Amino acid sequence: MAYEFSPIKFDNTGYIRDSVFSILRNAILDGKLEPGQRLVERNIAEQLRISRTPVREAIRKLEIEKLVTHIPRKGVVVSGFTKEDIEEIQVIRISLEALSCSIAASKIKEPELKSLDSINNKMLEEYQKGNVAKSTSLNRKFHESIYKAAKSPHLYYFVSTLREYISKFTKLTYTKPGRLQEAFTEHSEIIKNLRQHNSDGSYNSAKKHVEKSSEAFLKMAYFEKK
DSSP: OOOOOOOOOOOTTOOHHHHHHHHHHHHHHTTSSOTTOBOOHHHHHHHHTSOHHHHHHHHHHHHHTTSEEEETTTEEEEOOOOHHHHHHHHHHHHHHHHHHHHHHHTTOOHHHHHHHHHHHHHHHHHHHTTOHHHHHHHHHHHHHHHHHHHTOHHHHHHHHHHHHHHHHHHHHHTTSTTHHHHHHHHHHHHHHHHHTTOHHHHHHHHHHHHHHHHHHHHHHHHTTTO
16 A cells, blocks of 8 residues: 655745655655655645645755656656665765764763663663663764764765764664674774864774774675575
C-alpha cells in the first residue's frame, strides 16, 4: 500500500514550499517512500490539502539533491542509493566530521566537554540495556554537540544536512555486535583530544571514528548479506 501524507497546516510565518520539501525529503530518507515509487503532484497536493505549485517546487529541489529522478513516460520516481552513492557520501562525511572536530578543538569549553562525556557514557549504558534506538539517538546527539561547539554556521549546515542522508546507515551500523562499544572508545579518544585543544589529534580521531563506522556499514550492507 502506497504511503499517504497527512493534511498540514501552516501559520502565518510558514513557508509552504520549504515545509513540503522537508515532508517529502524526510519520507524518502526514512524509507516511507521507497526507491522506484512515483511522486504524483496531484495526489500529494490533495493529501496535504494544498495547491500543486509548492509540491512542484519541492520536487524540483528533490531532483537537485538526486533524491528523485524524472523518467520519460513514467514521471518522477524516488531514486535509490547505490553502493557508489553511499561510498561518496561517506567520503564527504568523513572530511566534514573531521573538520568540525578540528575547529571545535580551539573553541570548546569545559561545560561542553562534560556534556560530551555524559552523552557518551549514557550512550553505552543504553546499549548495554539493549536499547539500541536510544543509544543511536545519543550517538547523533554526541556528534551534533561537536558541530555546535565548532561555532561555524555554514559548516554546521553542510554537515547536518549530510547526516540526514546517513542517519539510516548509522542505525544499521550499530546493530553490528560490539560496534557501539568500539564507538564509545573512539568517542572517548575524540573527547580527550578536544579537552587538550589538540586540533590535529581531534581531526585524526574523528576521521578514524567515521571511517570505522563507514567500513562497518558497508560490510553489513553489502557483504554479510551475500
